[in-house]
Amino acid sequence: MPIRTPFRRTLLLGLMPLLLLGASHARAEGETPEDGTLVINGCPIWPYTRCPGADLRHAALAGKNLAGADLSGADLTRADLRGANLAGANLEGANLTGARLHKASAPSASFRNARLVAADLEAARLMRSDFSGADLTAASLEFARANFAWFVGAKLIGTNLQEAKFVTVNFRDAVMEGCVTRFAIFPDAAFDNCRGCPTGW
Amino acid sequence: MTHLAPPGLSPLRLHLCRLAAIGRTVLAALAVVLVARAAAAAAAPAPPVVDTSGLPALGEPWPALNPYRGNALAAEIGRVAFSQACAGCHGADADGSAVAAPDLRRLGRSCRRVRNAELRQRCMEDVDYYFRKSVLKGKTKVGIEHMPAWEGVLAPEVVWAIRTFVESRDATRN
Numbered sequence: 039m040p041i042r043t044p045f046r047r048t049l050l051l052g053l054m055p056l057l058l059l060g061a062s063h064a065r066a067e068g069e070t071p072e073d074g075t076l077v078i079n080g081c082p083i084w085p086y087t088r089c090p091g092a093d094l095r096h097a098a099l100a101g102k103n104l105a106g107a108d109l110s111g112a113d114l115t116r117a118d119l120r121g122a123n124l125a126g127a128n129l130e131g132a133n134l135t136g137a138r139l140h141k142a143s144a145p146s147a148s149f150r151n152a153r154l155v156a157a158d159l160e161a162a163r164l165m166r167s168d169f170s171g172a173d174l175t176a177a178s179l180e181f182a183r184a185n186f187a188w189f190v191g192a193k194l195i196g197t198n199l200q201e202a203k204f205v206t207v208n209f210r211d212a213v214m215e216g217c218v219t220r221f222a223i224f225p226d227a228a229f230d231n232c233r234g235c236p237t238g239w
Numbered sequence: 240m241t242h243l244a245p246p247g248l249s250p251l252r253l254h255l256c257r258l259a260a261i262g263r264t265v266l267a268a269l270a271v272v273l274v275a276r277a278a279a280a281a282a283a284p285a286p287p288v289v290d291t292s293g294l295p296a297l298g299e300p301w302p303a304l305n306p307y308r309g310n311a312l313a314a315e316i317g318r319v320a321f322s323q324a325c326a327g328c329h330g331a332d333a334d335g336s337a338v339a340a341p342d343l344r345r346l347g348r349s350c351r352r353v354r355n356a357e358l359r360q361r362c363m364e365d366v367d368y369y370f371r372k373s374v375l376k377g378k379t380k381v382g383i384e385h386m387p388a389w390e391g392v393l394a395p396e397v398v399w400a401i402r403t404f405v406e407s408r409d410a411t412r413n
Contacts, residue, residue, distance in 0.1 A: 073354040084349050084362055086369040103349060106369055146380045166380050188381045208381070 076102070081112075085123075100138075140178075209235050284387040287323035289316055291396040301371060301395055303364045307403045317404025320397050328386070333408040340386070344409040346370060367402065374398050 075082065078097050081089035085105040092112040100120040110130040117137045124144035133153045140160040144167055151171040160180045170190040178198040184207055191211040199222045206226040214234035222236075229235040293312050307313035321333060328340035335342030346369075350362035375398075377388035389398075406412070 073352055075353050075355065075358055077358070082358060082361060082365075084353070084365070086365045088365055088368065166383075168381055186381060 284324070284389060284392060286392045287320040287397065289320045289323070289397060289400075291316055291394065291400065294396050294400065297395040297399070303367065304360070305363075305367050305399050305402050305406075307399045308406070310403055313400045313403040314407040315404075316397075317400035317402070317407075320393075321401050321404050324389075324393070325401065333405050343370075343405045347406065348409070348411065370402050371398060374401075 079093045081092040088108045090110045095115045097117040100118045103123045105125045107127045110128050113133045115135045119139045121141045127147045130150045134157045135155045137157045143163045145165040147167045149169045154174045154177045156176040162182045164184040166186045168188045173193045174197045175195045179202045181201040183203045185205040188208045194214045196216045201221045204224045208228045209232045210230045212232045224239040330338040347366045353359040375390040378386035
C-alpha cells in the first residue's frame with residue numbers, strides 16, 4: 039500500500055524510530071546482542087559456570103540452564119529462577135531470600151546452609167537435593183517433589199508444605215513450626231530428633 | 240605360650256580354652272581383613288590399563304583447558320581407558336542415551352553458541368573443570384555414592400585423554 043496520504047506518511051515517519059528500537063526482544067542487562075550469551079556482574083550464565091559469591095540480586099534467569107553451576111555463597115535475593123535448570127547445582131550458603139524458583143528443576147542440587155527465606159519453590163523438582171541447615175522460613179514448597187532429599191537441621195517455620203512430596207526424606211534434627219501440611223505426604227521419612235515434625239507416617 | 244592355669248582347671252579344659260581363644264582371634268582377624276577389603280573395594284576403583292607414553296607428559300598444576308583437545312592419539316588412548324573404567328555406567332563408546340549415568344557427549348555443547356572467543360574459552364574451561372572435578376572427586380549425593388572418586392587412580396594424562404575421546408564421540412560437533 040503506497041504511502042500517498044500525508045497523514046499516513048507522517049504517522050509512519052513518527053513511528054519509525056519506535057519500530058527500529060523495538061525490533062528485537064527486550065534485552066536483559068549485560069546481554070551480548072549477537073549470540074544471546076548472558077553475563078551478569080561478571081557471572082556468565084551457562085551450565086557448569088563458576089560464580090561463587092556472585093551478585094545476582096534480581097537477576098532474570100527464568101528458564102536458564104545452570105546445570106552443575108557453582109553458585110555457592112552467591113546472592114540471589116529476589117532472583118527470577120522460574121523454570122531454571124539447576125540440576126546438580128551448588129548453591130551452598132547462597133542467599134535466595136525472596137527468590138522465585140517455582141517450577142525450577144533442581145534434582146541433586148545442594149542448598150546446604152542456604153537462606154531461602156520467603157523463597158518460592160512451588161512445584162520445584164528437588165529430588166535427592168540437600169537442604170541440610172537451610173532456612174526455609176516463610177518459603178513455599180507447595181507441590182514440590184523432594185523425594186530422598188535431606189533437610190537435616192533445616193528450619194521450616196511458617197513454610198507452606200501443601201501437597202509436597204517428602205518420600206524417604208531425612209528430617210533429622212529439623213525444626214517444623216507453623217507449617218501448612220495439608221495433603222503433604224511423608225512416607226518412609228526419618229523424623230529422629232525433629233521438633234514439630236508430623237506423626238503417624 | 241604359657242598361661243597360669245586358674246586354680247581347679249584341668250589340663251584338658253585348659254587346652255580347650257586355649258583353642259577357643261585362638262579360634263576367636265582367628266575369626267576376629269578374618270573379620271577385620273574382610274571388612275577392610277570391602278571398604279577398599281568401595282573406596283578405590285580399579286585403574287584402567289593404558290599406555291600414555293605417546294602423549295606429552297603433564298605435571299602439576301592441572302591445565303585449565305584440555306591440553307589434548309583435538310589430538311587423535313589422545314582420543315584413541317581415551318577410548319581404551321573409557322571402555323575399561325567408564326563405559327560400565329556411562330555407556331559403551333560414550334553412548335549414554337540409555338544408561339544410568341549422564342551422557343558425557345553433551346558436555347560443552349552449550350559453549351558452541353558463544354560467539355565471543357574469550358567467553359567461549361572461559362566456557363570450555365568451566366566444562367573441563369567440571370569434568371576433571373567429577374572424575375577426581377566422584378559424585379556423592381545425599382549420602383549415596385553414585386560415582387567413585389578417581390583421584391590417585393587416574394593420572395592427568397589419562398583423564399584428559401578420556402575427555403578428548405568423549406568429545407570426539409559427539410556426533411553433533413561440526
